[in-house]
Amino acid sequence: MDRRYVPEPYKIKVVEPIAVTTRDERDRFIAEAGYNTFLLRSDQCTIDLLTDSGTTAMSDNQWAGMMLGDEAYAGSRNFLHLQEVVRTYYGFRHIVPTHQGRGAENLLSMIMIKPGDYVPGNMYFTTTRAHQERNGATFVDVIVDEAHDPQIELPFKGNIDLAKLERLIAEVGAGRIPYLCLAVTVNLAGGQPVSMANMRAVYRLCAAHGIKVMYDATRCIENAYFIKMREEGYAEASIAAILKEMMSYADGCTMSGKKDCLVNIGGFLCMNDDDLYQKASELVVLFEGMPSYGGLAGRDMEAMARGIVESVDYNYVHHRVTQCRYLADRLDEAGIxxxxxxxxxxxxIDAKAFLPHIPQDRFPAQTLAAELYVEAGVRAMERGIVSAGRNRETGDHHRPKLELVRLTIPRRVYTYAHLDTVAEACIALHRRRDTIRGLEMVYEPKVLRFFTARFQPLAGPTKVKARPTAQLVELAG
Incomplete structure (x- = not known):
């Protein structure tokens, strides 16, 4: 295995101080936050790996573009630039800007889903499924079985299982499947990519049944990189060429520009269908803004257009993926x-295997994320039973096979030295893992609970008590 870790393909021009806290302070901060890392303040975190969404360090070229913002209410030249870039690199005819990815998910769900529909996809994503369900659809997971096993090593664990998809079509009928949602890459499976061959086969199968294919293209650049590195016939292809071919096997996409478009805010909905575009343009006026800005300032659209061009640079994405591999290698070598x-x-991190003594109903991933913050000021995210939410029919927890803590690396932000600090904190926790106890939930919102739910420890002294449930409900309301 190639163990070389490439240096940063950039130099640091501006620095931002980060928090340095004591363990006693972190004990207090996490208790005040209800043991939910989402409720910590950013200035309480030393290394913030909560998400890579909107946390990118933009380039000097992007910042220069921000000064060229055309803030006209309609017909901004920055929109025309963004439209041109999206057509060039993604290949779709129509683009509707949105304030971020979930704005695009909302529009797509409203214009395509009717009550009683089914939307198949390669593993759920939280906000995507919430919008689908809100509009009356049932999400059906048709990812390959191996994606639910954290230890199986396959190059494309994000692939659609074509047999599962065919069974669903036979059971419910193509008329009740408005589109297939294909995530490239699959976040909750561990950032796993989809092969070009699978995209091609899925598109052909869906087209044969009159079903549209809509990508969640949030991390499509990373997916293109894995195709280049892992799939036969693409080693010599550019990231841009691979991306363009990927998009040719879709009818449209939602995009959170806060990830692979290298910006701090923004997103868009793309499609080729003229009628769908007309419907989306009508709805975006209600929920976002004019079709030529969709909730974004002109300067934001300019930064996103320039970020798309930068994102297809091989040196950038190679370093980005290598940073992930570096941290994973350090943890794996320590037995984590x-x-x-x-x-x-x-x-x-596989929280079930890390904390096997904590049952899933006691939130092992949430517990581990809280413990990691106390250990070293590292903020991570739970991706397990809390994120999965509840079954709408039974009210019981969804119990995903994967109970994970996500250490998400922002783009162009941290160095290998920062990742060493993260690794050392994880190793220290692993050595005392038998002393870690679970949590109970004391406040639970009805939708997307992982953002604002609050917890308290099951056992052991706590220096600051979490606020009572009644107060929490009042605050949330």
Whole structure:
């Protein structure tokens, strides 16, 4: 295995101080946050690996573009630039800007889903499924079985299982499947990519049944990189060429520009269908803004257009994925269970294997994320039973096979020295893992609970008590 870790393909021009806290302070901060890392303040975190969404360090070229913002209410030249870049690199005819990815998910769900529909996809994503369900659809997971096993090493664990998809079509009928949602890459499987061959086969199968294919293209650049590195016939292809071919096997996509478009805010919905574009343009006026800005300032659209061009640079994405591999290698060598193979945006710790004595109903991934913060000021994210939410029919927890803690690496932000600090904190926790106890939930919102739920320890002294449930409900309301 190639163990070389490439240096940063950039130099640091501006620095931002980060928090340095004591363990006593972190004990207090996490208790005040209800043991939910989402409720910590950023200035309480030393290394913030909560998400790679909107946390990118933009380039000097992007910042220069921000000064060229055309803030006209309609017909901004920055929109025309963004439209041109999207057509060039993604190949779709129509683009509707949105304030971020979930704005695009909302529009797509409203214009395509009717009550009683089914939307198949390669593993759920939280906000995507929430919008689908809100509009009356049932999400059906048709990813390959291996994606649910963190230790199986396959090059493309994000692939659709064609037999599962065919069974669903036979059971419910193509008329009740408005589109297939294909995530490239699959976040909750550990950032796993989809092969070009699978995209091609899925598109052909869906086209034969009159079903559209819509990508969640949030991390499509990372997916293109893995195709280049792992799939036969693409080693000599550019990232841009691979990306363009990927998009040719879709009818449209949602995009959170806060990831692979290298910006701090923004997203878009793309499609080729003229009627769908007309419907989306009508709805975006209600929920976002004019079709030529969709909730974004002109300067934001300019930064996103320039970020798309920068994102297809091989040196950038190679370093980005290598940083993930570096951290995963350090943890794996220390015996810490991580999802394999390593994805492109994060390292996922298998909390079930890390804390086997904590049952899933006691939130092992949430517990581990809180403990990691106390250990070293590293903020991570739970991706397990809390994120999965509840079954709408029974009210019981969804119990995903994967109970993970996501260490998400922001783009162009941290160095290998920062990742060493993260690794050392994880190793220290692993050595005392038998002393770690679980949590109970004391406040639970009805939708997307992982953002604002609050917890308290099951056992052991706590220096600051979490606020009572009644107060929490009042605050949330």
């Amino acid at each position: 269970p991580v999802v394999k193979p390593t994805g492109g945006h994060a390292v996922f």
